[in-house]
Amino acid sequence: MYKFLTIFIIFLSYFSVNTLLTECYSQENEFKTVVAEQGDGIYKILRKNGYDLSTYFDSFIKLNKDKIINENELIVGESYYLPPKYNTVRTDEEFYIDSLIKSQFKSVSDNKETADSVVLKEDFVESELLYTDTIITEDAQAESEFKVVIAQQGDGIFKILRENGYEPSIYLSNFIEINNEKTLNNNELIVGESYYLPEKHIPEKSDKHYDDYIHRETDITKWELRYADTIISNKLEGAMIYLISGHGGPDPGAIAKVDGHTISEDEYAYDICMRIARNIEEHGGKVVMIIKDPNNGIRDCRILPMDTDEYCYPNLTIPLNHMQRLVQRTNAVNDLYNKNKHLKYHRALEVHLDSRSTGTNLDVFFYHHTYSIAGRKFAMNIRNTFDEKYAIHQPNRGYSGTVSDRNLYVIRRTIPPAVLVELGNIQNPRDQRRFLDYKNRQALANWITEGIIKDYKMNQ
Numbered sequence: 060m061y062k063f064l065t066i067f068i069i070f071l072s073y074f075s076v077n078t079l080l081t082e083c084y085s086q087e088n089e090f091k092t093v094v095a096e097q098g099d100g101i102y103k104i105l106r107k108n109g110y111d112l113s114t115y116f117d118s119f120i121k122l123n124k125d126k127i128i129n130e131n132e133l134i135v136g137e138s139y140y141l142p143p144k145y146n147t148v149r150t151d152e153e154f155y156i157d158s159l160i161k162s163q164f165k166s167v168s169d170n171k172e173t174a175d176s177v178v179l180k181e182d183f184v185e186s187e188l189l190y191t192d193t194i195i196t197e198d199a200q201a202e203s204e205f206k207v208v209i210a211q212q213g214d215g216i217f218k219i220l221r222e223n224g225y226e227p228s229i230y231l232s233n234f235i236e237i238n239n240e241k242t243l244n245n246n247e248l249i250v251g252e253s254y255y256l257p258e259k260h261i262p263e264k265s266d267k268h269y270d271d272y273i274h275r276e277t278d279i280t281k282w283e284l285r286y287a288d289t290i291i292s293n294k295l296e297g298a299m300i301y302l303i304s305g306h307g308g309p310d311p312g313a314i315a316k317v318d319g320h321t322i323s324e325d326e327y328a329y330d331i332c333m334r335i336a337r338n339i340e341e342h343g344g345k346v347v348m349i350i351k352d353p354n355n356g357i358r359d360c361r362i363l364p365m366d367t368d369e370y371c372y373p374n375l376t377i378p379l380n381h382m383q384r385l386v387q388r389t390n391a392v393n394d395l396y397n398k399n400k401h402l403k404y405h406r407a408l409e410v411h412l413d414s415r416s417t418g419t420n421l422d423v424f425f426y427h428h429t430y431s432i433a434g435r436k437f438a439m440n441i442r443n444t445f446d447e448k449y450a451i452h453q454p455n456r457g458y459s460g461t462v463s464d465r466n467l468y469v470i471r472r473t474i475p476p477a478v479l480v481e482l483g484n485i486q487n488p489r490d491q492r493r494f495l496d497y498k499n500r501q502a503l504a505n506w507i508t509e510g511i512i513k514d515y516k517m518n519q
Contacts, residue, residue, distance in 0.1 A: 090122065090140040095133040097321060098365035104133070106354070108141055118142035206256045210248040213357070217288045219248070222356075223256055226283060233257035286333065287340035294512050295344030298404040301392045301475065302336055303349045304329040305411035307369035308377025310384065313414030315485045317362065317495065324412040324485055326355075326363040327494045331482065332410050333357045334504030342512065345402065347372060349391050359497040385468045392473045404515055405475035406437055408507070412494065413481045420489050422460040423503070426479040429464040433476035433518075438462045440517065441478065441510030448506050480507070 093104055101119055105111075110119075120127060122140040127133065208219055220230055235246060237255045242248060284290070305328045306312030312324030332348060334357055339346040352369045371377050371384075372391045378384055392407050399405075413421060425442055427434035442462050449458040470477040482503060483490035493499050 090143070092138045092140055095135055095137050095139060097135055098367075099133055099135070100364055101127075101133065102354075103364075103366060104139065104141075110141070110144070115142050115144075207253045208256060210250055210252050210254060212250055212359075214248055214250075215288050216242075216246055216248065217284065219254065219256075221283065221285055225256070225259070230257050230259075284340050286337040286346065289341065290343050291341045293343040295339055295342040295515055297402055298339075298344040298406075298511075298515050299395075299399055299402045299475075300335075300339050300344055300346045300511065301349055301395060301405070301407040301473075302332045302346060303388055303392070303407065303409040303469065304332040305409060307350045307352075308371075308384075309367055309379045310377070310381070311365055311367075313412055313485045314365075315414070315491070317491060320362045321365065322362060322485070322495075323365045324414070325369065326365060327412060327485075327500070328410045328482075329355065329369070330358055330363060330497075331494065331500050331504055334501055335408070335410075335507055338504055338508035339511070342508070344511075344515075345399075347395055349388050350377075361495050361497070382468075389469050389472045392469075392475065392477075396474045404518055406511065406514070407470075407473045407475050407477035408511075409469055409477065409479040411479060411481050412483060412485045414486055415484045417486045417488075419484050420487050421481070421484045422458055423483065424461045424463075424481050426463060426465040426467060426470060426481075428470045428477065429466060431470070431476050434470065434478055435462065435464070436517070437476050437511075437514050438478045440514040441480070441507055444506050444510035444513060448502075448509075 091108075093108065095104065101116065105115055105119060119139070119142055122142055126137050126139060133139065208223065210219065216231060216234055220226075220234060225234075234254070234257055235242065237257060241252050241254060248254065304325065306323075306325040307329065310325070312328070314321055314323045316322075329350065329352060332350075336346045336348055337357065349372045350369050351372065352366070354366070354368060355363075369377060371387050372395070375387060375391075378387065396405055415421070423442075423445055425438040427438045439462050442460055445460055446458050449456055465479075467479060470479050483493045485491065493503065
């Protein structure tokens, strides 16, 4: 009898303590909720609501584990809890979150990790398609004020420095020095490893890198590489290319359904433009992305999630009005051209995907302005490159891509000769293979780059 009474008292005490904990947490740490919209992922929701990704990513998953599907995808229209924010980074964050979940949902994972040891695994990165994003956080254990980045798939030292606003020629040796125990052969980085960023400083005039610093701040033609890690040839030395990925911001362009996912023209056009930009720099040319996305670089995934955070060079919000968008990007090209007239070769390339009936299969085709002789030659050189490549790689296929004139605003009003390229029909399953597979997106970028090189040589 006494034994039963003792067990009952222990159970009653445990229930009372849990009830008290639940009341305390529910009063002081109420969870805010957000509703997932089309194109939202965990990273995007956390960023939109002002959360540090590396600190709160695991917490978000723990709070919402019953409402997250296939590799951390969110359900459109579903409500998700946002984790409570801390004033400082806590080493006991996982324990704290676990306690909140236990009190609110009566279930919790037993896996405990400290906040400073949370590393985004590659499968998380792949699911959110952030292959070239660099995530900045603060190391809770660091004795210095160094910021820390987590190396993502495809990151190199040059790329990490550039994406975080560092001049590689100035800071490369500093980066290697403070991370010498975490770099591999030839200074390669380890995916998922944390690396310190060096302290920024303004070089003295006597410093050999002073001119590099001044040029980067004042003259786009003297900037260090932004998209490529190395220069492999000088085939485009002296060339300036302006890349305009179609649509962006509030306008996704053409959309289609693929395997239950909604895909949009602007995301694939942007990814291909990024690949072209990298190629151009590798061959010694200068390139400016007129439309930029602050979160997305080159992505090797099949489905590229939609977002609306693209902006127009240099840092302009893309307007909703169609005509204003065209004027904005045209002005951006012309302003850059006027600042860099000393370069001997300028071309603008606008990249789109077409949208027609599902059964319509299209080859890559090109438009130039009616009265632009240089524009027509530019289009023909890229088109002929496609013809040559298909003859080599798919000799029985044939290629029917066309070059024609059209009175489109951007290619009409840009000062440098301009071409608009349509890469295929986003609704057609056969054409979709051309840009859903990242290797095909890279092939498109390579062939277009070879056409640009061919046109450049003809104009020397």
